[in-house]
Amino acid sequence: PGTTRWILRDVDLRLERNECVAVVGRNGCGKTTIAKLLCRMYDPDEGEIRLDGLDIRQFDVHEYRAMVSAVFQDPSRYHLSFRENVGISCHQHIRNDARVGWAVRTSGAASILEHMPDRYESMLGTYFGHGHLLSGGEWQKIAIARALMKEAPIIILDEPTVSLDPESEMKSLEMFRQLLEGRMSVLITHRLSHVRMANRIVVLD
Numbered sequence: 722p723g724t725t726r727w728i729l730r731d732v733d734l735r736l737e738r739n740e741c742v743a744v745v746g747r748n749g750c751g752k753t754t755i756a757k758l759l760c761r762m763y764d765p766d767e768g769e770i771r772l773d774g775l776d777i778r779q780f781d782v783h784e785y786r787a788m789v790s791a792v793f794q795d796p797s798r799y800h801l802s803f804r805e806n807v808g809i810s811c812h813q814h815i816r817n818d819a820r821v822g823w824a825v826r827t828s829g830a831a832s833i834l835e836h837m838p839d840r841y842e843s844m845l846g847t848y849f850g851h852g853h854l855l856s857g858g859e860w861q862k863i864a865i866a867r868a869l870m871k872e873a874p875i876i877i878l879d880e881p882t883v884s885l886d887p888e889s890e891m892k893s894l895e896m897f898r899q900l901l902e903g904r905m906s907v908l909i910t911h912r913l914s915h916v917r918m919a920n921r922i923v924v925l926d
Contacts, residue, residue: 728754732768734923741906743916746925752909753793755925756879759907760791790873794880796864798855800846803837806863810871820870828866829889833859858889869900876906 729751736742744752757763758770761777769776777785790810799806807824808815815821821841825831837843837853844852845863855863865881878897898918901908908919916922 736905738905741901741919743908743919743922750925753879756877760789788873789875790868790871791877792864792868792881798860800848803843804841807866810867824866824869828862830862830866876904879909
């Protein structure tokens with residue numbers, strides 16, 4: 722906001738249903754901006770983003786965002802309970818233990834839960850004095866669980882394993898392959914192992 726420098730110009734990108742598109746390029750070329758535009762965190766100053774032929778600005782913003790799930794390289798860290806951190810993306814199912822448990826197990830976050838004294842009701846973060854401090858990789862697993870909870874038809878992954886250790890990263894890659902099946906997905910990454918999951922690779926210059 723407020724900058725006079727164009728981040729993206731003359732971008733023409735088509736995404737298909739049941740397709741994973743990897744977006745690659747140097748730091749600062751606009752990859753994360755594309756992700757935020759697709760999530761409708763920003764609206765473009767020029768041009769349009771269309772979904773099934775309709776400008777996404779014609780959709781109610783909450784209805785549109787309900788169709789999109791994202792994992793960013795620097796995920797939000799909510800100083801709330803473990804359950805709320807996972808379920809906040811799909812609050813109508815936040816008390817559904819089966820659904821929350823599936824997201825936690827699939828994301829690899831179950832290893833964090835094992836050390837929580839109050840299980841799902843354990844407070845994460847230290848704003849309130851009695852919470853639990855997590856590592857960057859642990860917050861990343863929580864963010865992946867949050868994205869899984871939502872079961873959205875459009876998935877945006879922006880360097881989703883950047884904070885994970887190699888073993889966790891390999892497990893996450895296999896999980897992402899299953900997650901992306903049947904969905905429209907955008908994968909932003911610098912890693913060759915990740916790019917191999919894509920049907921198509923787009924290079925930003």
